Amino acid sequence: MELLPAPGGSGIVFRRTDLDNFEIPAIGRNVAKVSYATSLMRQGVLISTTEHLLSALIGMGIDNVIVELDNLELPILDGSALPYVEAFTRVGIRTQRRRRESIRVLSPIEVREGDKFIGVYPGSGYSIDYTIDFPSPVGHQHSSVDLAADTYGATIAPARTFGYRSLEKQMREMGLIRGASPQNIIVLGTKGPENGPLRFSDEYVRHKILDLIGDLALAGHRIEGHVVAERAGHAMHTALVSRLLKDRSAWELACTPAKPVPAAAAKDDAPATLPGRVAPALAGI
Numbered sequence: 001m002e003l004l005p006a007p008g009g010s011g012i013v014f015r016r017t018d019l020d021n022f023e024i025p026a027i028g029r030n031v032a033k034v035s036y037a038t039s040l041m042r043q044g045v046l047i048s049t050t051e052h053l054l055s056a057l058i059g060m061g062i063d064n065v066i067v068e069l070d071n072l073e074l075p076i077l078d079g080s081a082l083p084y085v086e087a088f089t090r091v092g093i094r095t096q097r098r099r100r101e102s103i104r105v106l107s108p109i110e111v112r113e114g115d116k117f118i119g120v121y122p123g124s125g126y127s128i129d130y131t132i133d134f135p136s137p138v139g140h141q142h143s144s145v146d147l148a149a150d151t152y153g154a155t156i157a158p159a160r161t162f163g164y165r166s167l168e169k170q171m172r173e174m175g176l177i178r179g180a181s182p183q184n185i186i187v188l189g190t191k192g193p194e195n196g197p198l199r200f201s202d203e204y205v206r207h208k209i210l211d212l213i214g215d216l217a218l219a220g221h222r223i224e225g226h227v228v229a230e231r232a233g234h235a236m237h238t239a240l241v242s243r244l245l246k247d248r249s250a251w252e253l254a255c256t257p258a259k260p261v262p263a264a265a266a267k268d269d270a271p272a273t274l275p276g277r278v279a280p281a282l283a284g285i
């Protein structure tokens with residue numbers, strides 16, 4: 001996989017180098033099936049497990065990038081978004097001239113399904129409240145994050161995905177989690193994580209926030225608003241994206257002030273007002 005700079009306004013676009021550079025933009029229209037991971041499909045061409053990379057891009061304030069892949073699946077790495085964040089920090093993030101456009105939420109959009117809930121509300125910046133309630137040993141956890149506070153890299157990106165040992169056989173039989181190993185997933189036994197220690201005591205809910213940020217990236221623009229999720233998952237996250245995109249009266253495209261550029265980012269000649277951002281070429285992930 002290789003990440004290339006893209007012009008302002010181009011958004012996040014996947015490119016299959018093994019299929020004549022076929023492009024699949026990361027937008028809601030291309031969401032394919034959603035179960036344990038989020039996939040994109042256009043004209044029968046698939047890209048799977050997009051959420052961790054998309055989360056890292058949005059979390060680090062990157063709007064425009066081309067993601068070249070020579071197969072259908074993104075690397076799982078260590079099960080978190082931290083390796084991406086470290087790579088972005090290594091190569092730097094450049095501020096672009098063109099102003100960033102965000103989806104500014106004007107009125108609430110909510111999706112409820114049984115005891116699962118997700119909603120997005122007007123608010124300045126991009127903030128998330130997430131509550132989960134999983135069987136033991138995860139239990140009830142709640143966490144919130146304000147992405148405008150530049151906390152993503154330290155508080156959300158390192159949180160790893162998790163899975164129950166008791167469900168492993170069933171999932172493998174369904175052809176899922178083929179690449180799963182204790183190196184890239186927290187394995188939950190009856191007494192707790194089998195391959196601890198955890199990176200945070202509430203790592204599970206932080207990972208759900210990580211996934212949510214990645215899935216909401218499929219709105220095609222950064223969200224400006226406040227998101228509340230309870231017992232949600234990829235299907236609920238992407239249902240919110242389609243509900244939001246359909247209700248054109250609930251939001252507007254607005255130019256938003258840029259976050260401060262991280263210390264590692266290269267400064268270019270662009271004015272600092274309301275820019276979009278781009279990741280320079282990033283190879284070897």
Ligand SMILES: [Zn+2]
Pocket residue numbers: 051052161207211
């Ligand atoms: Zn995940």
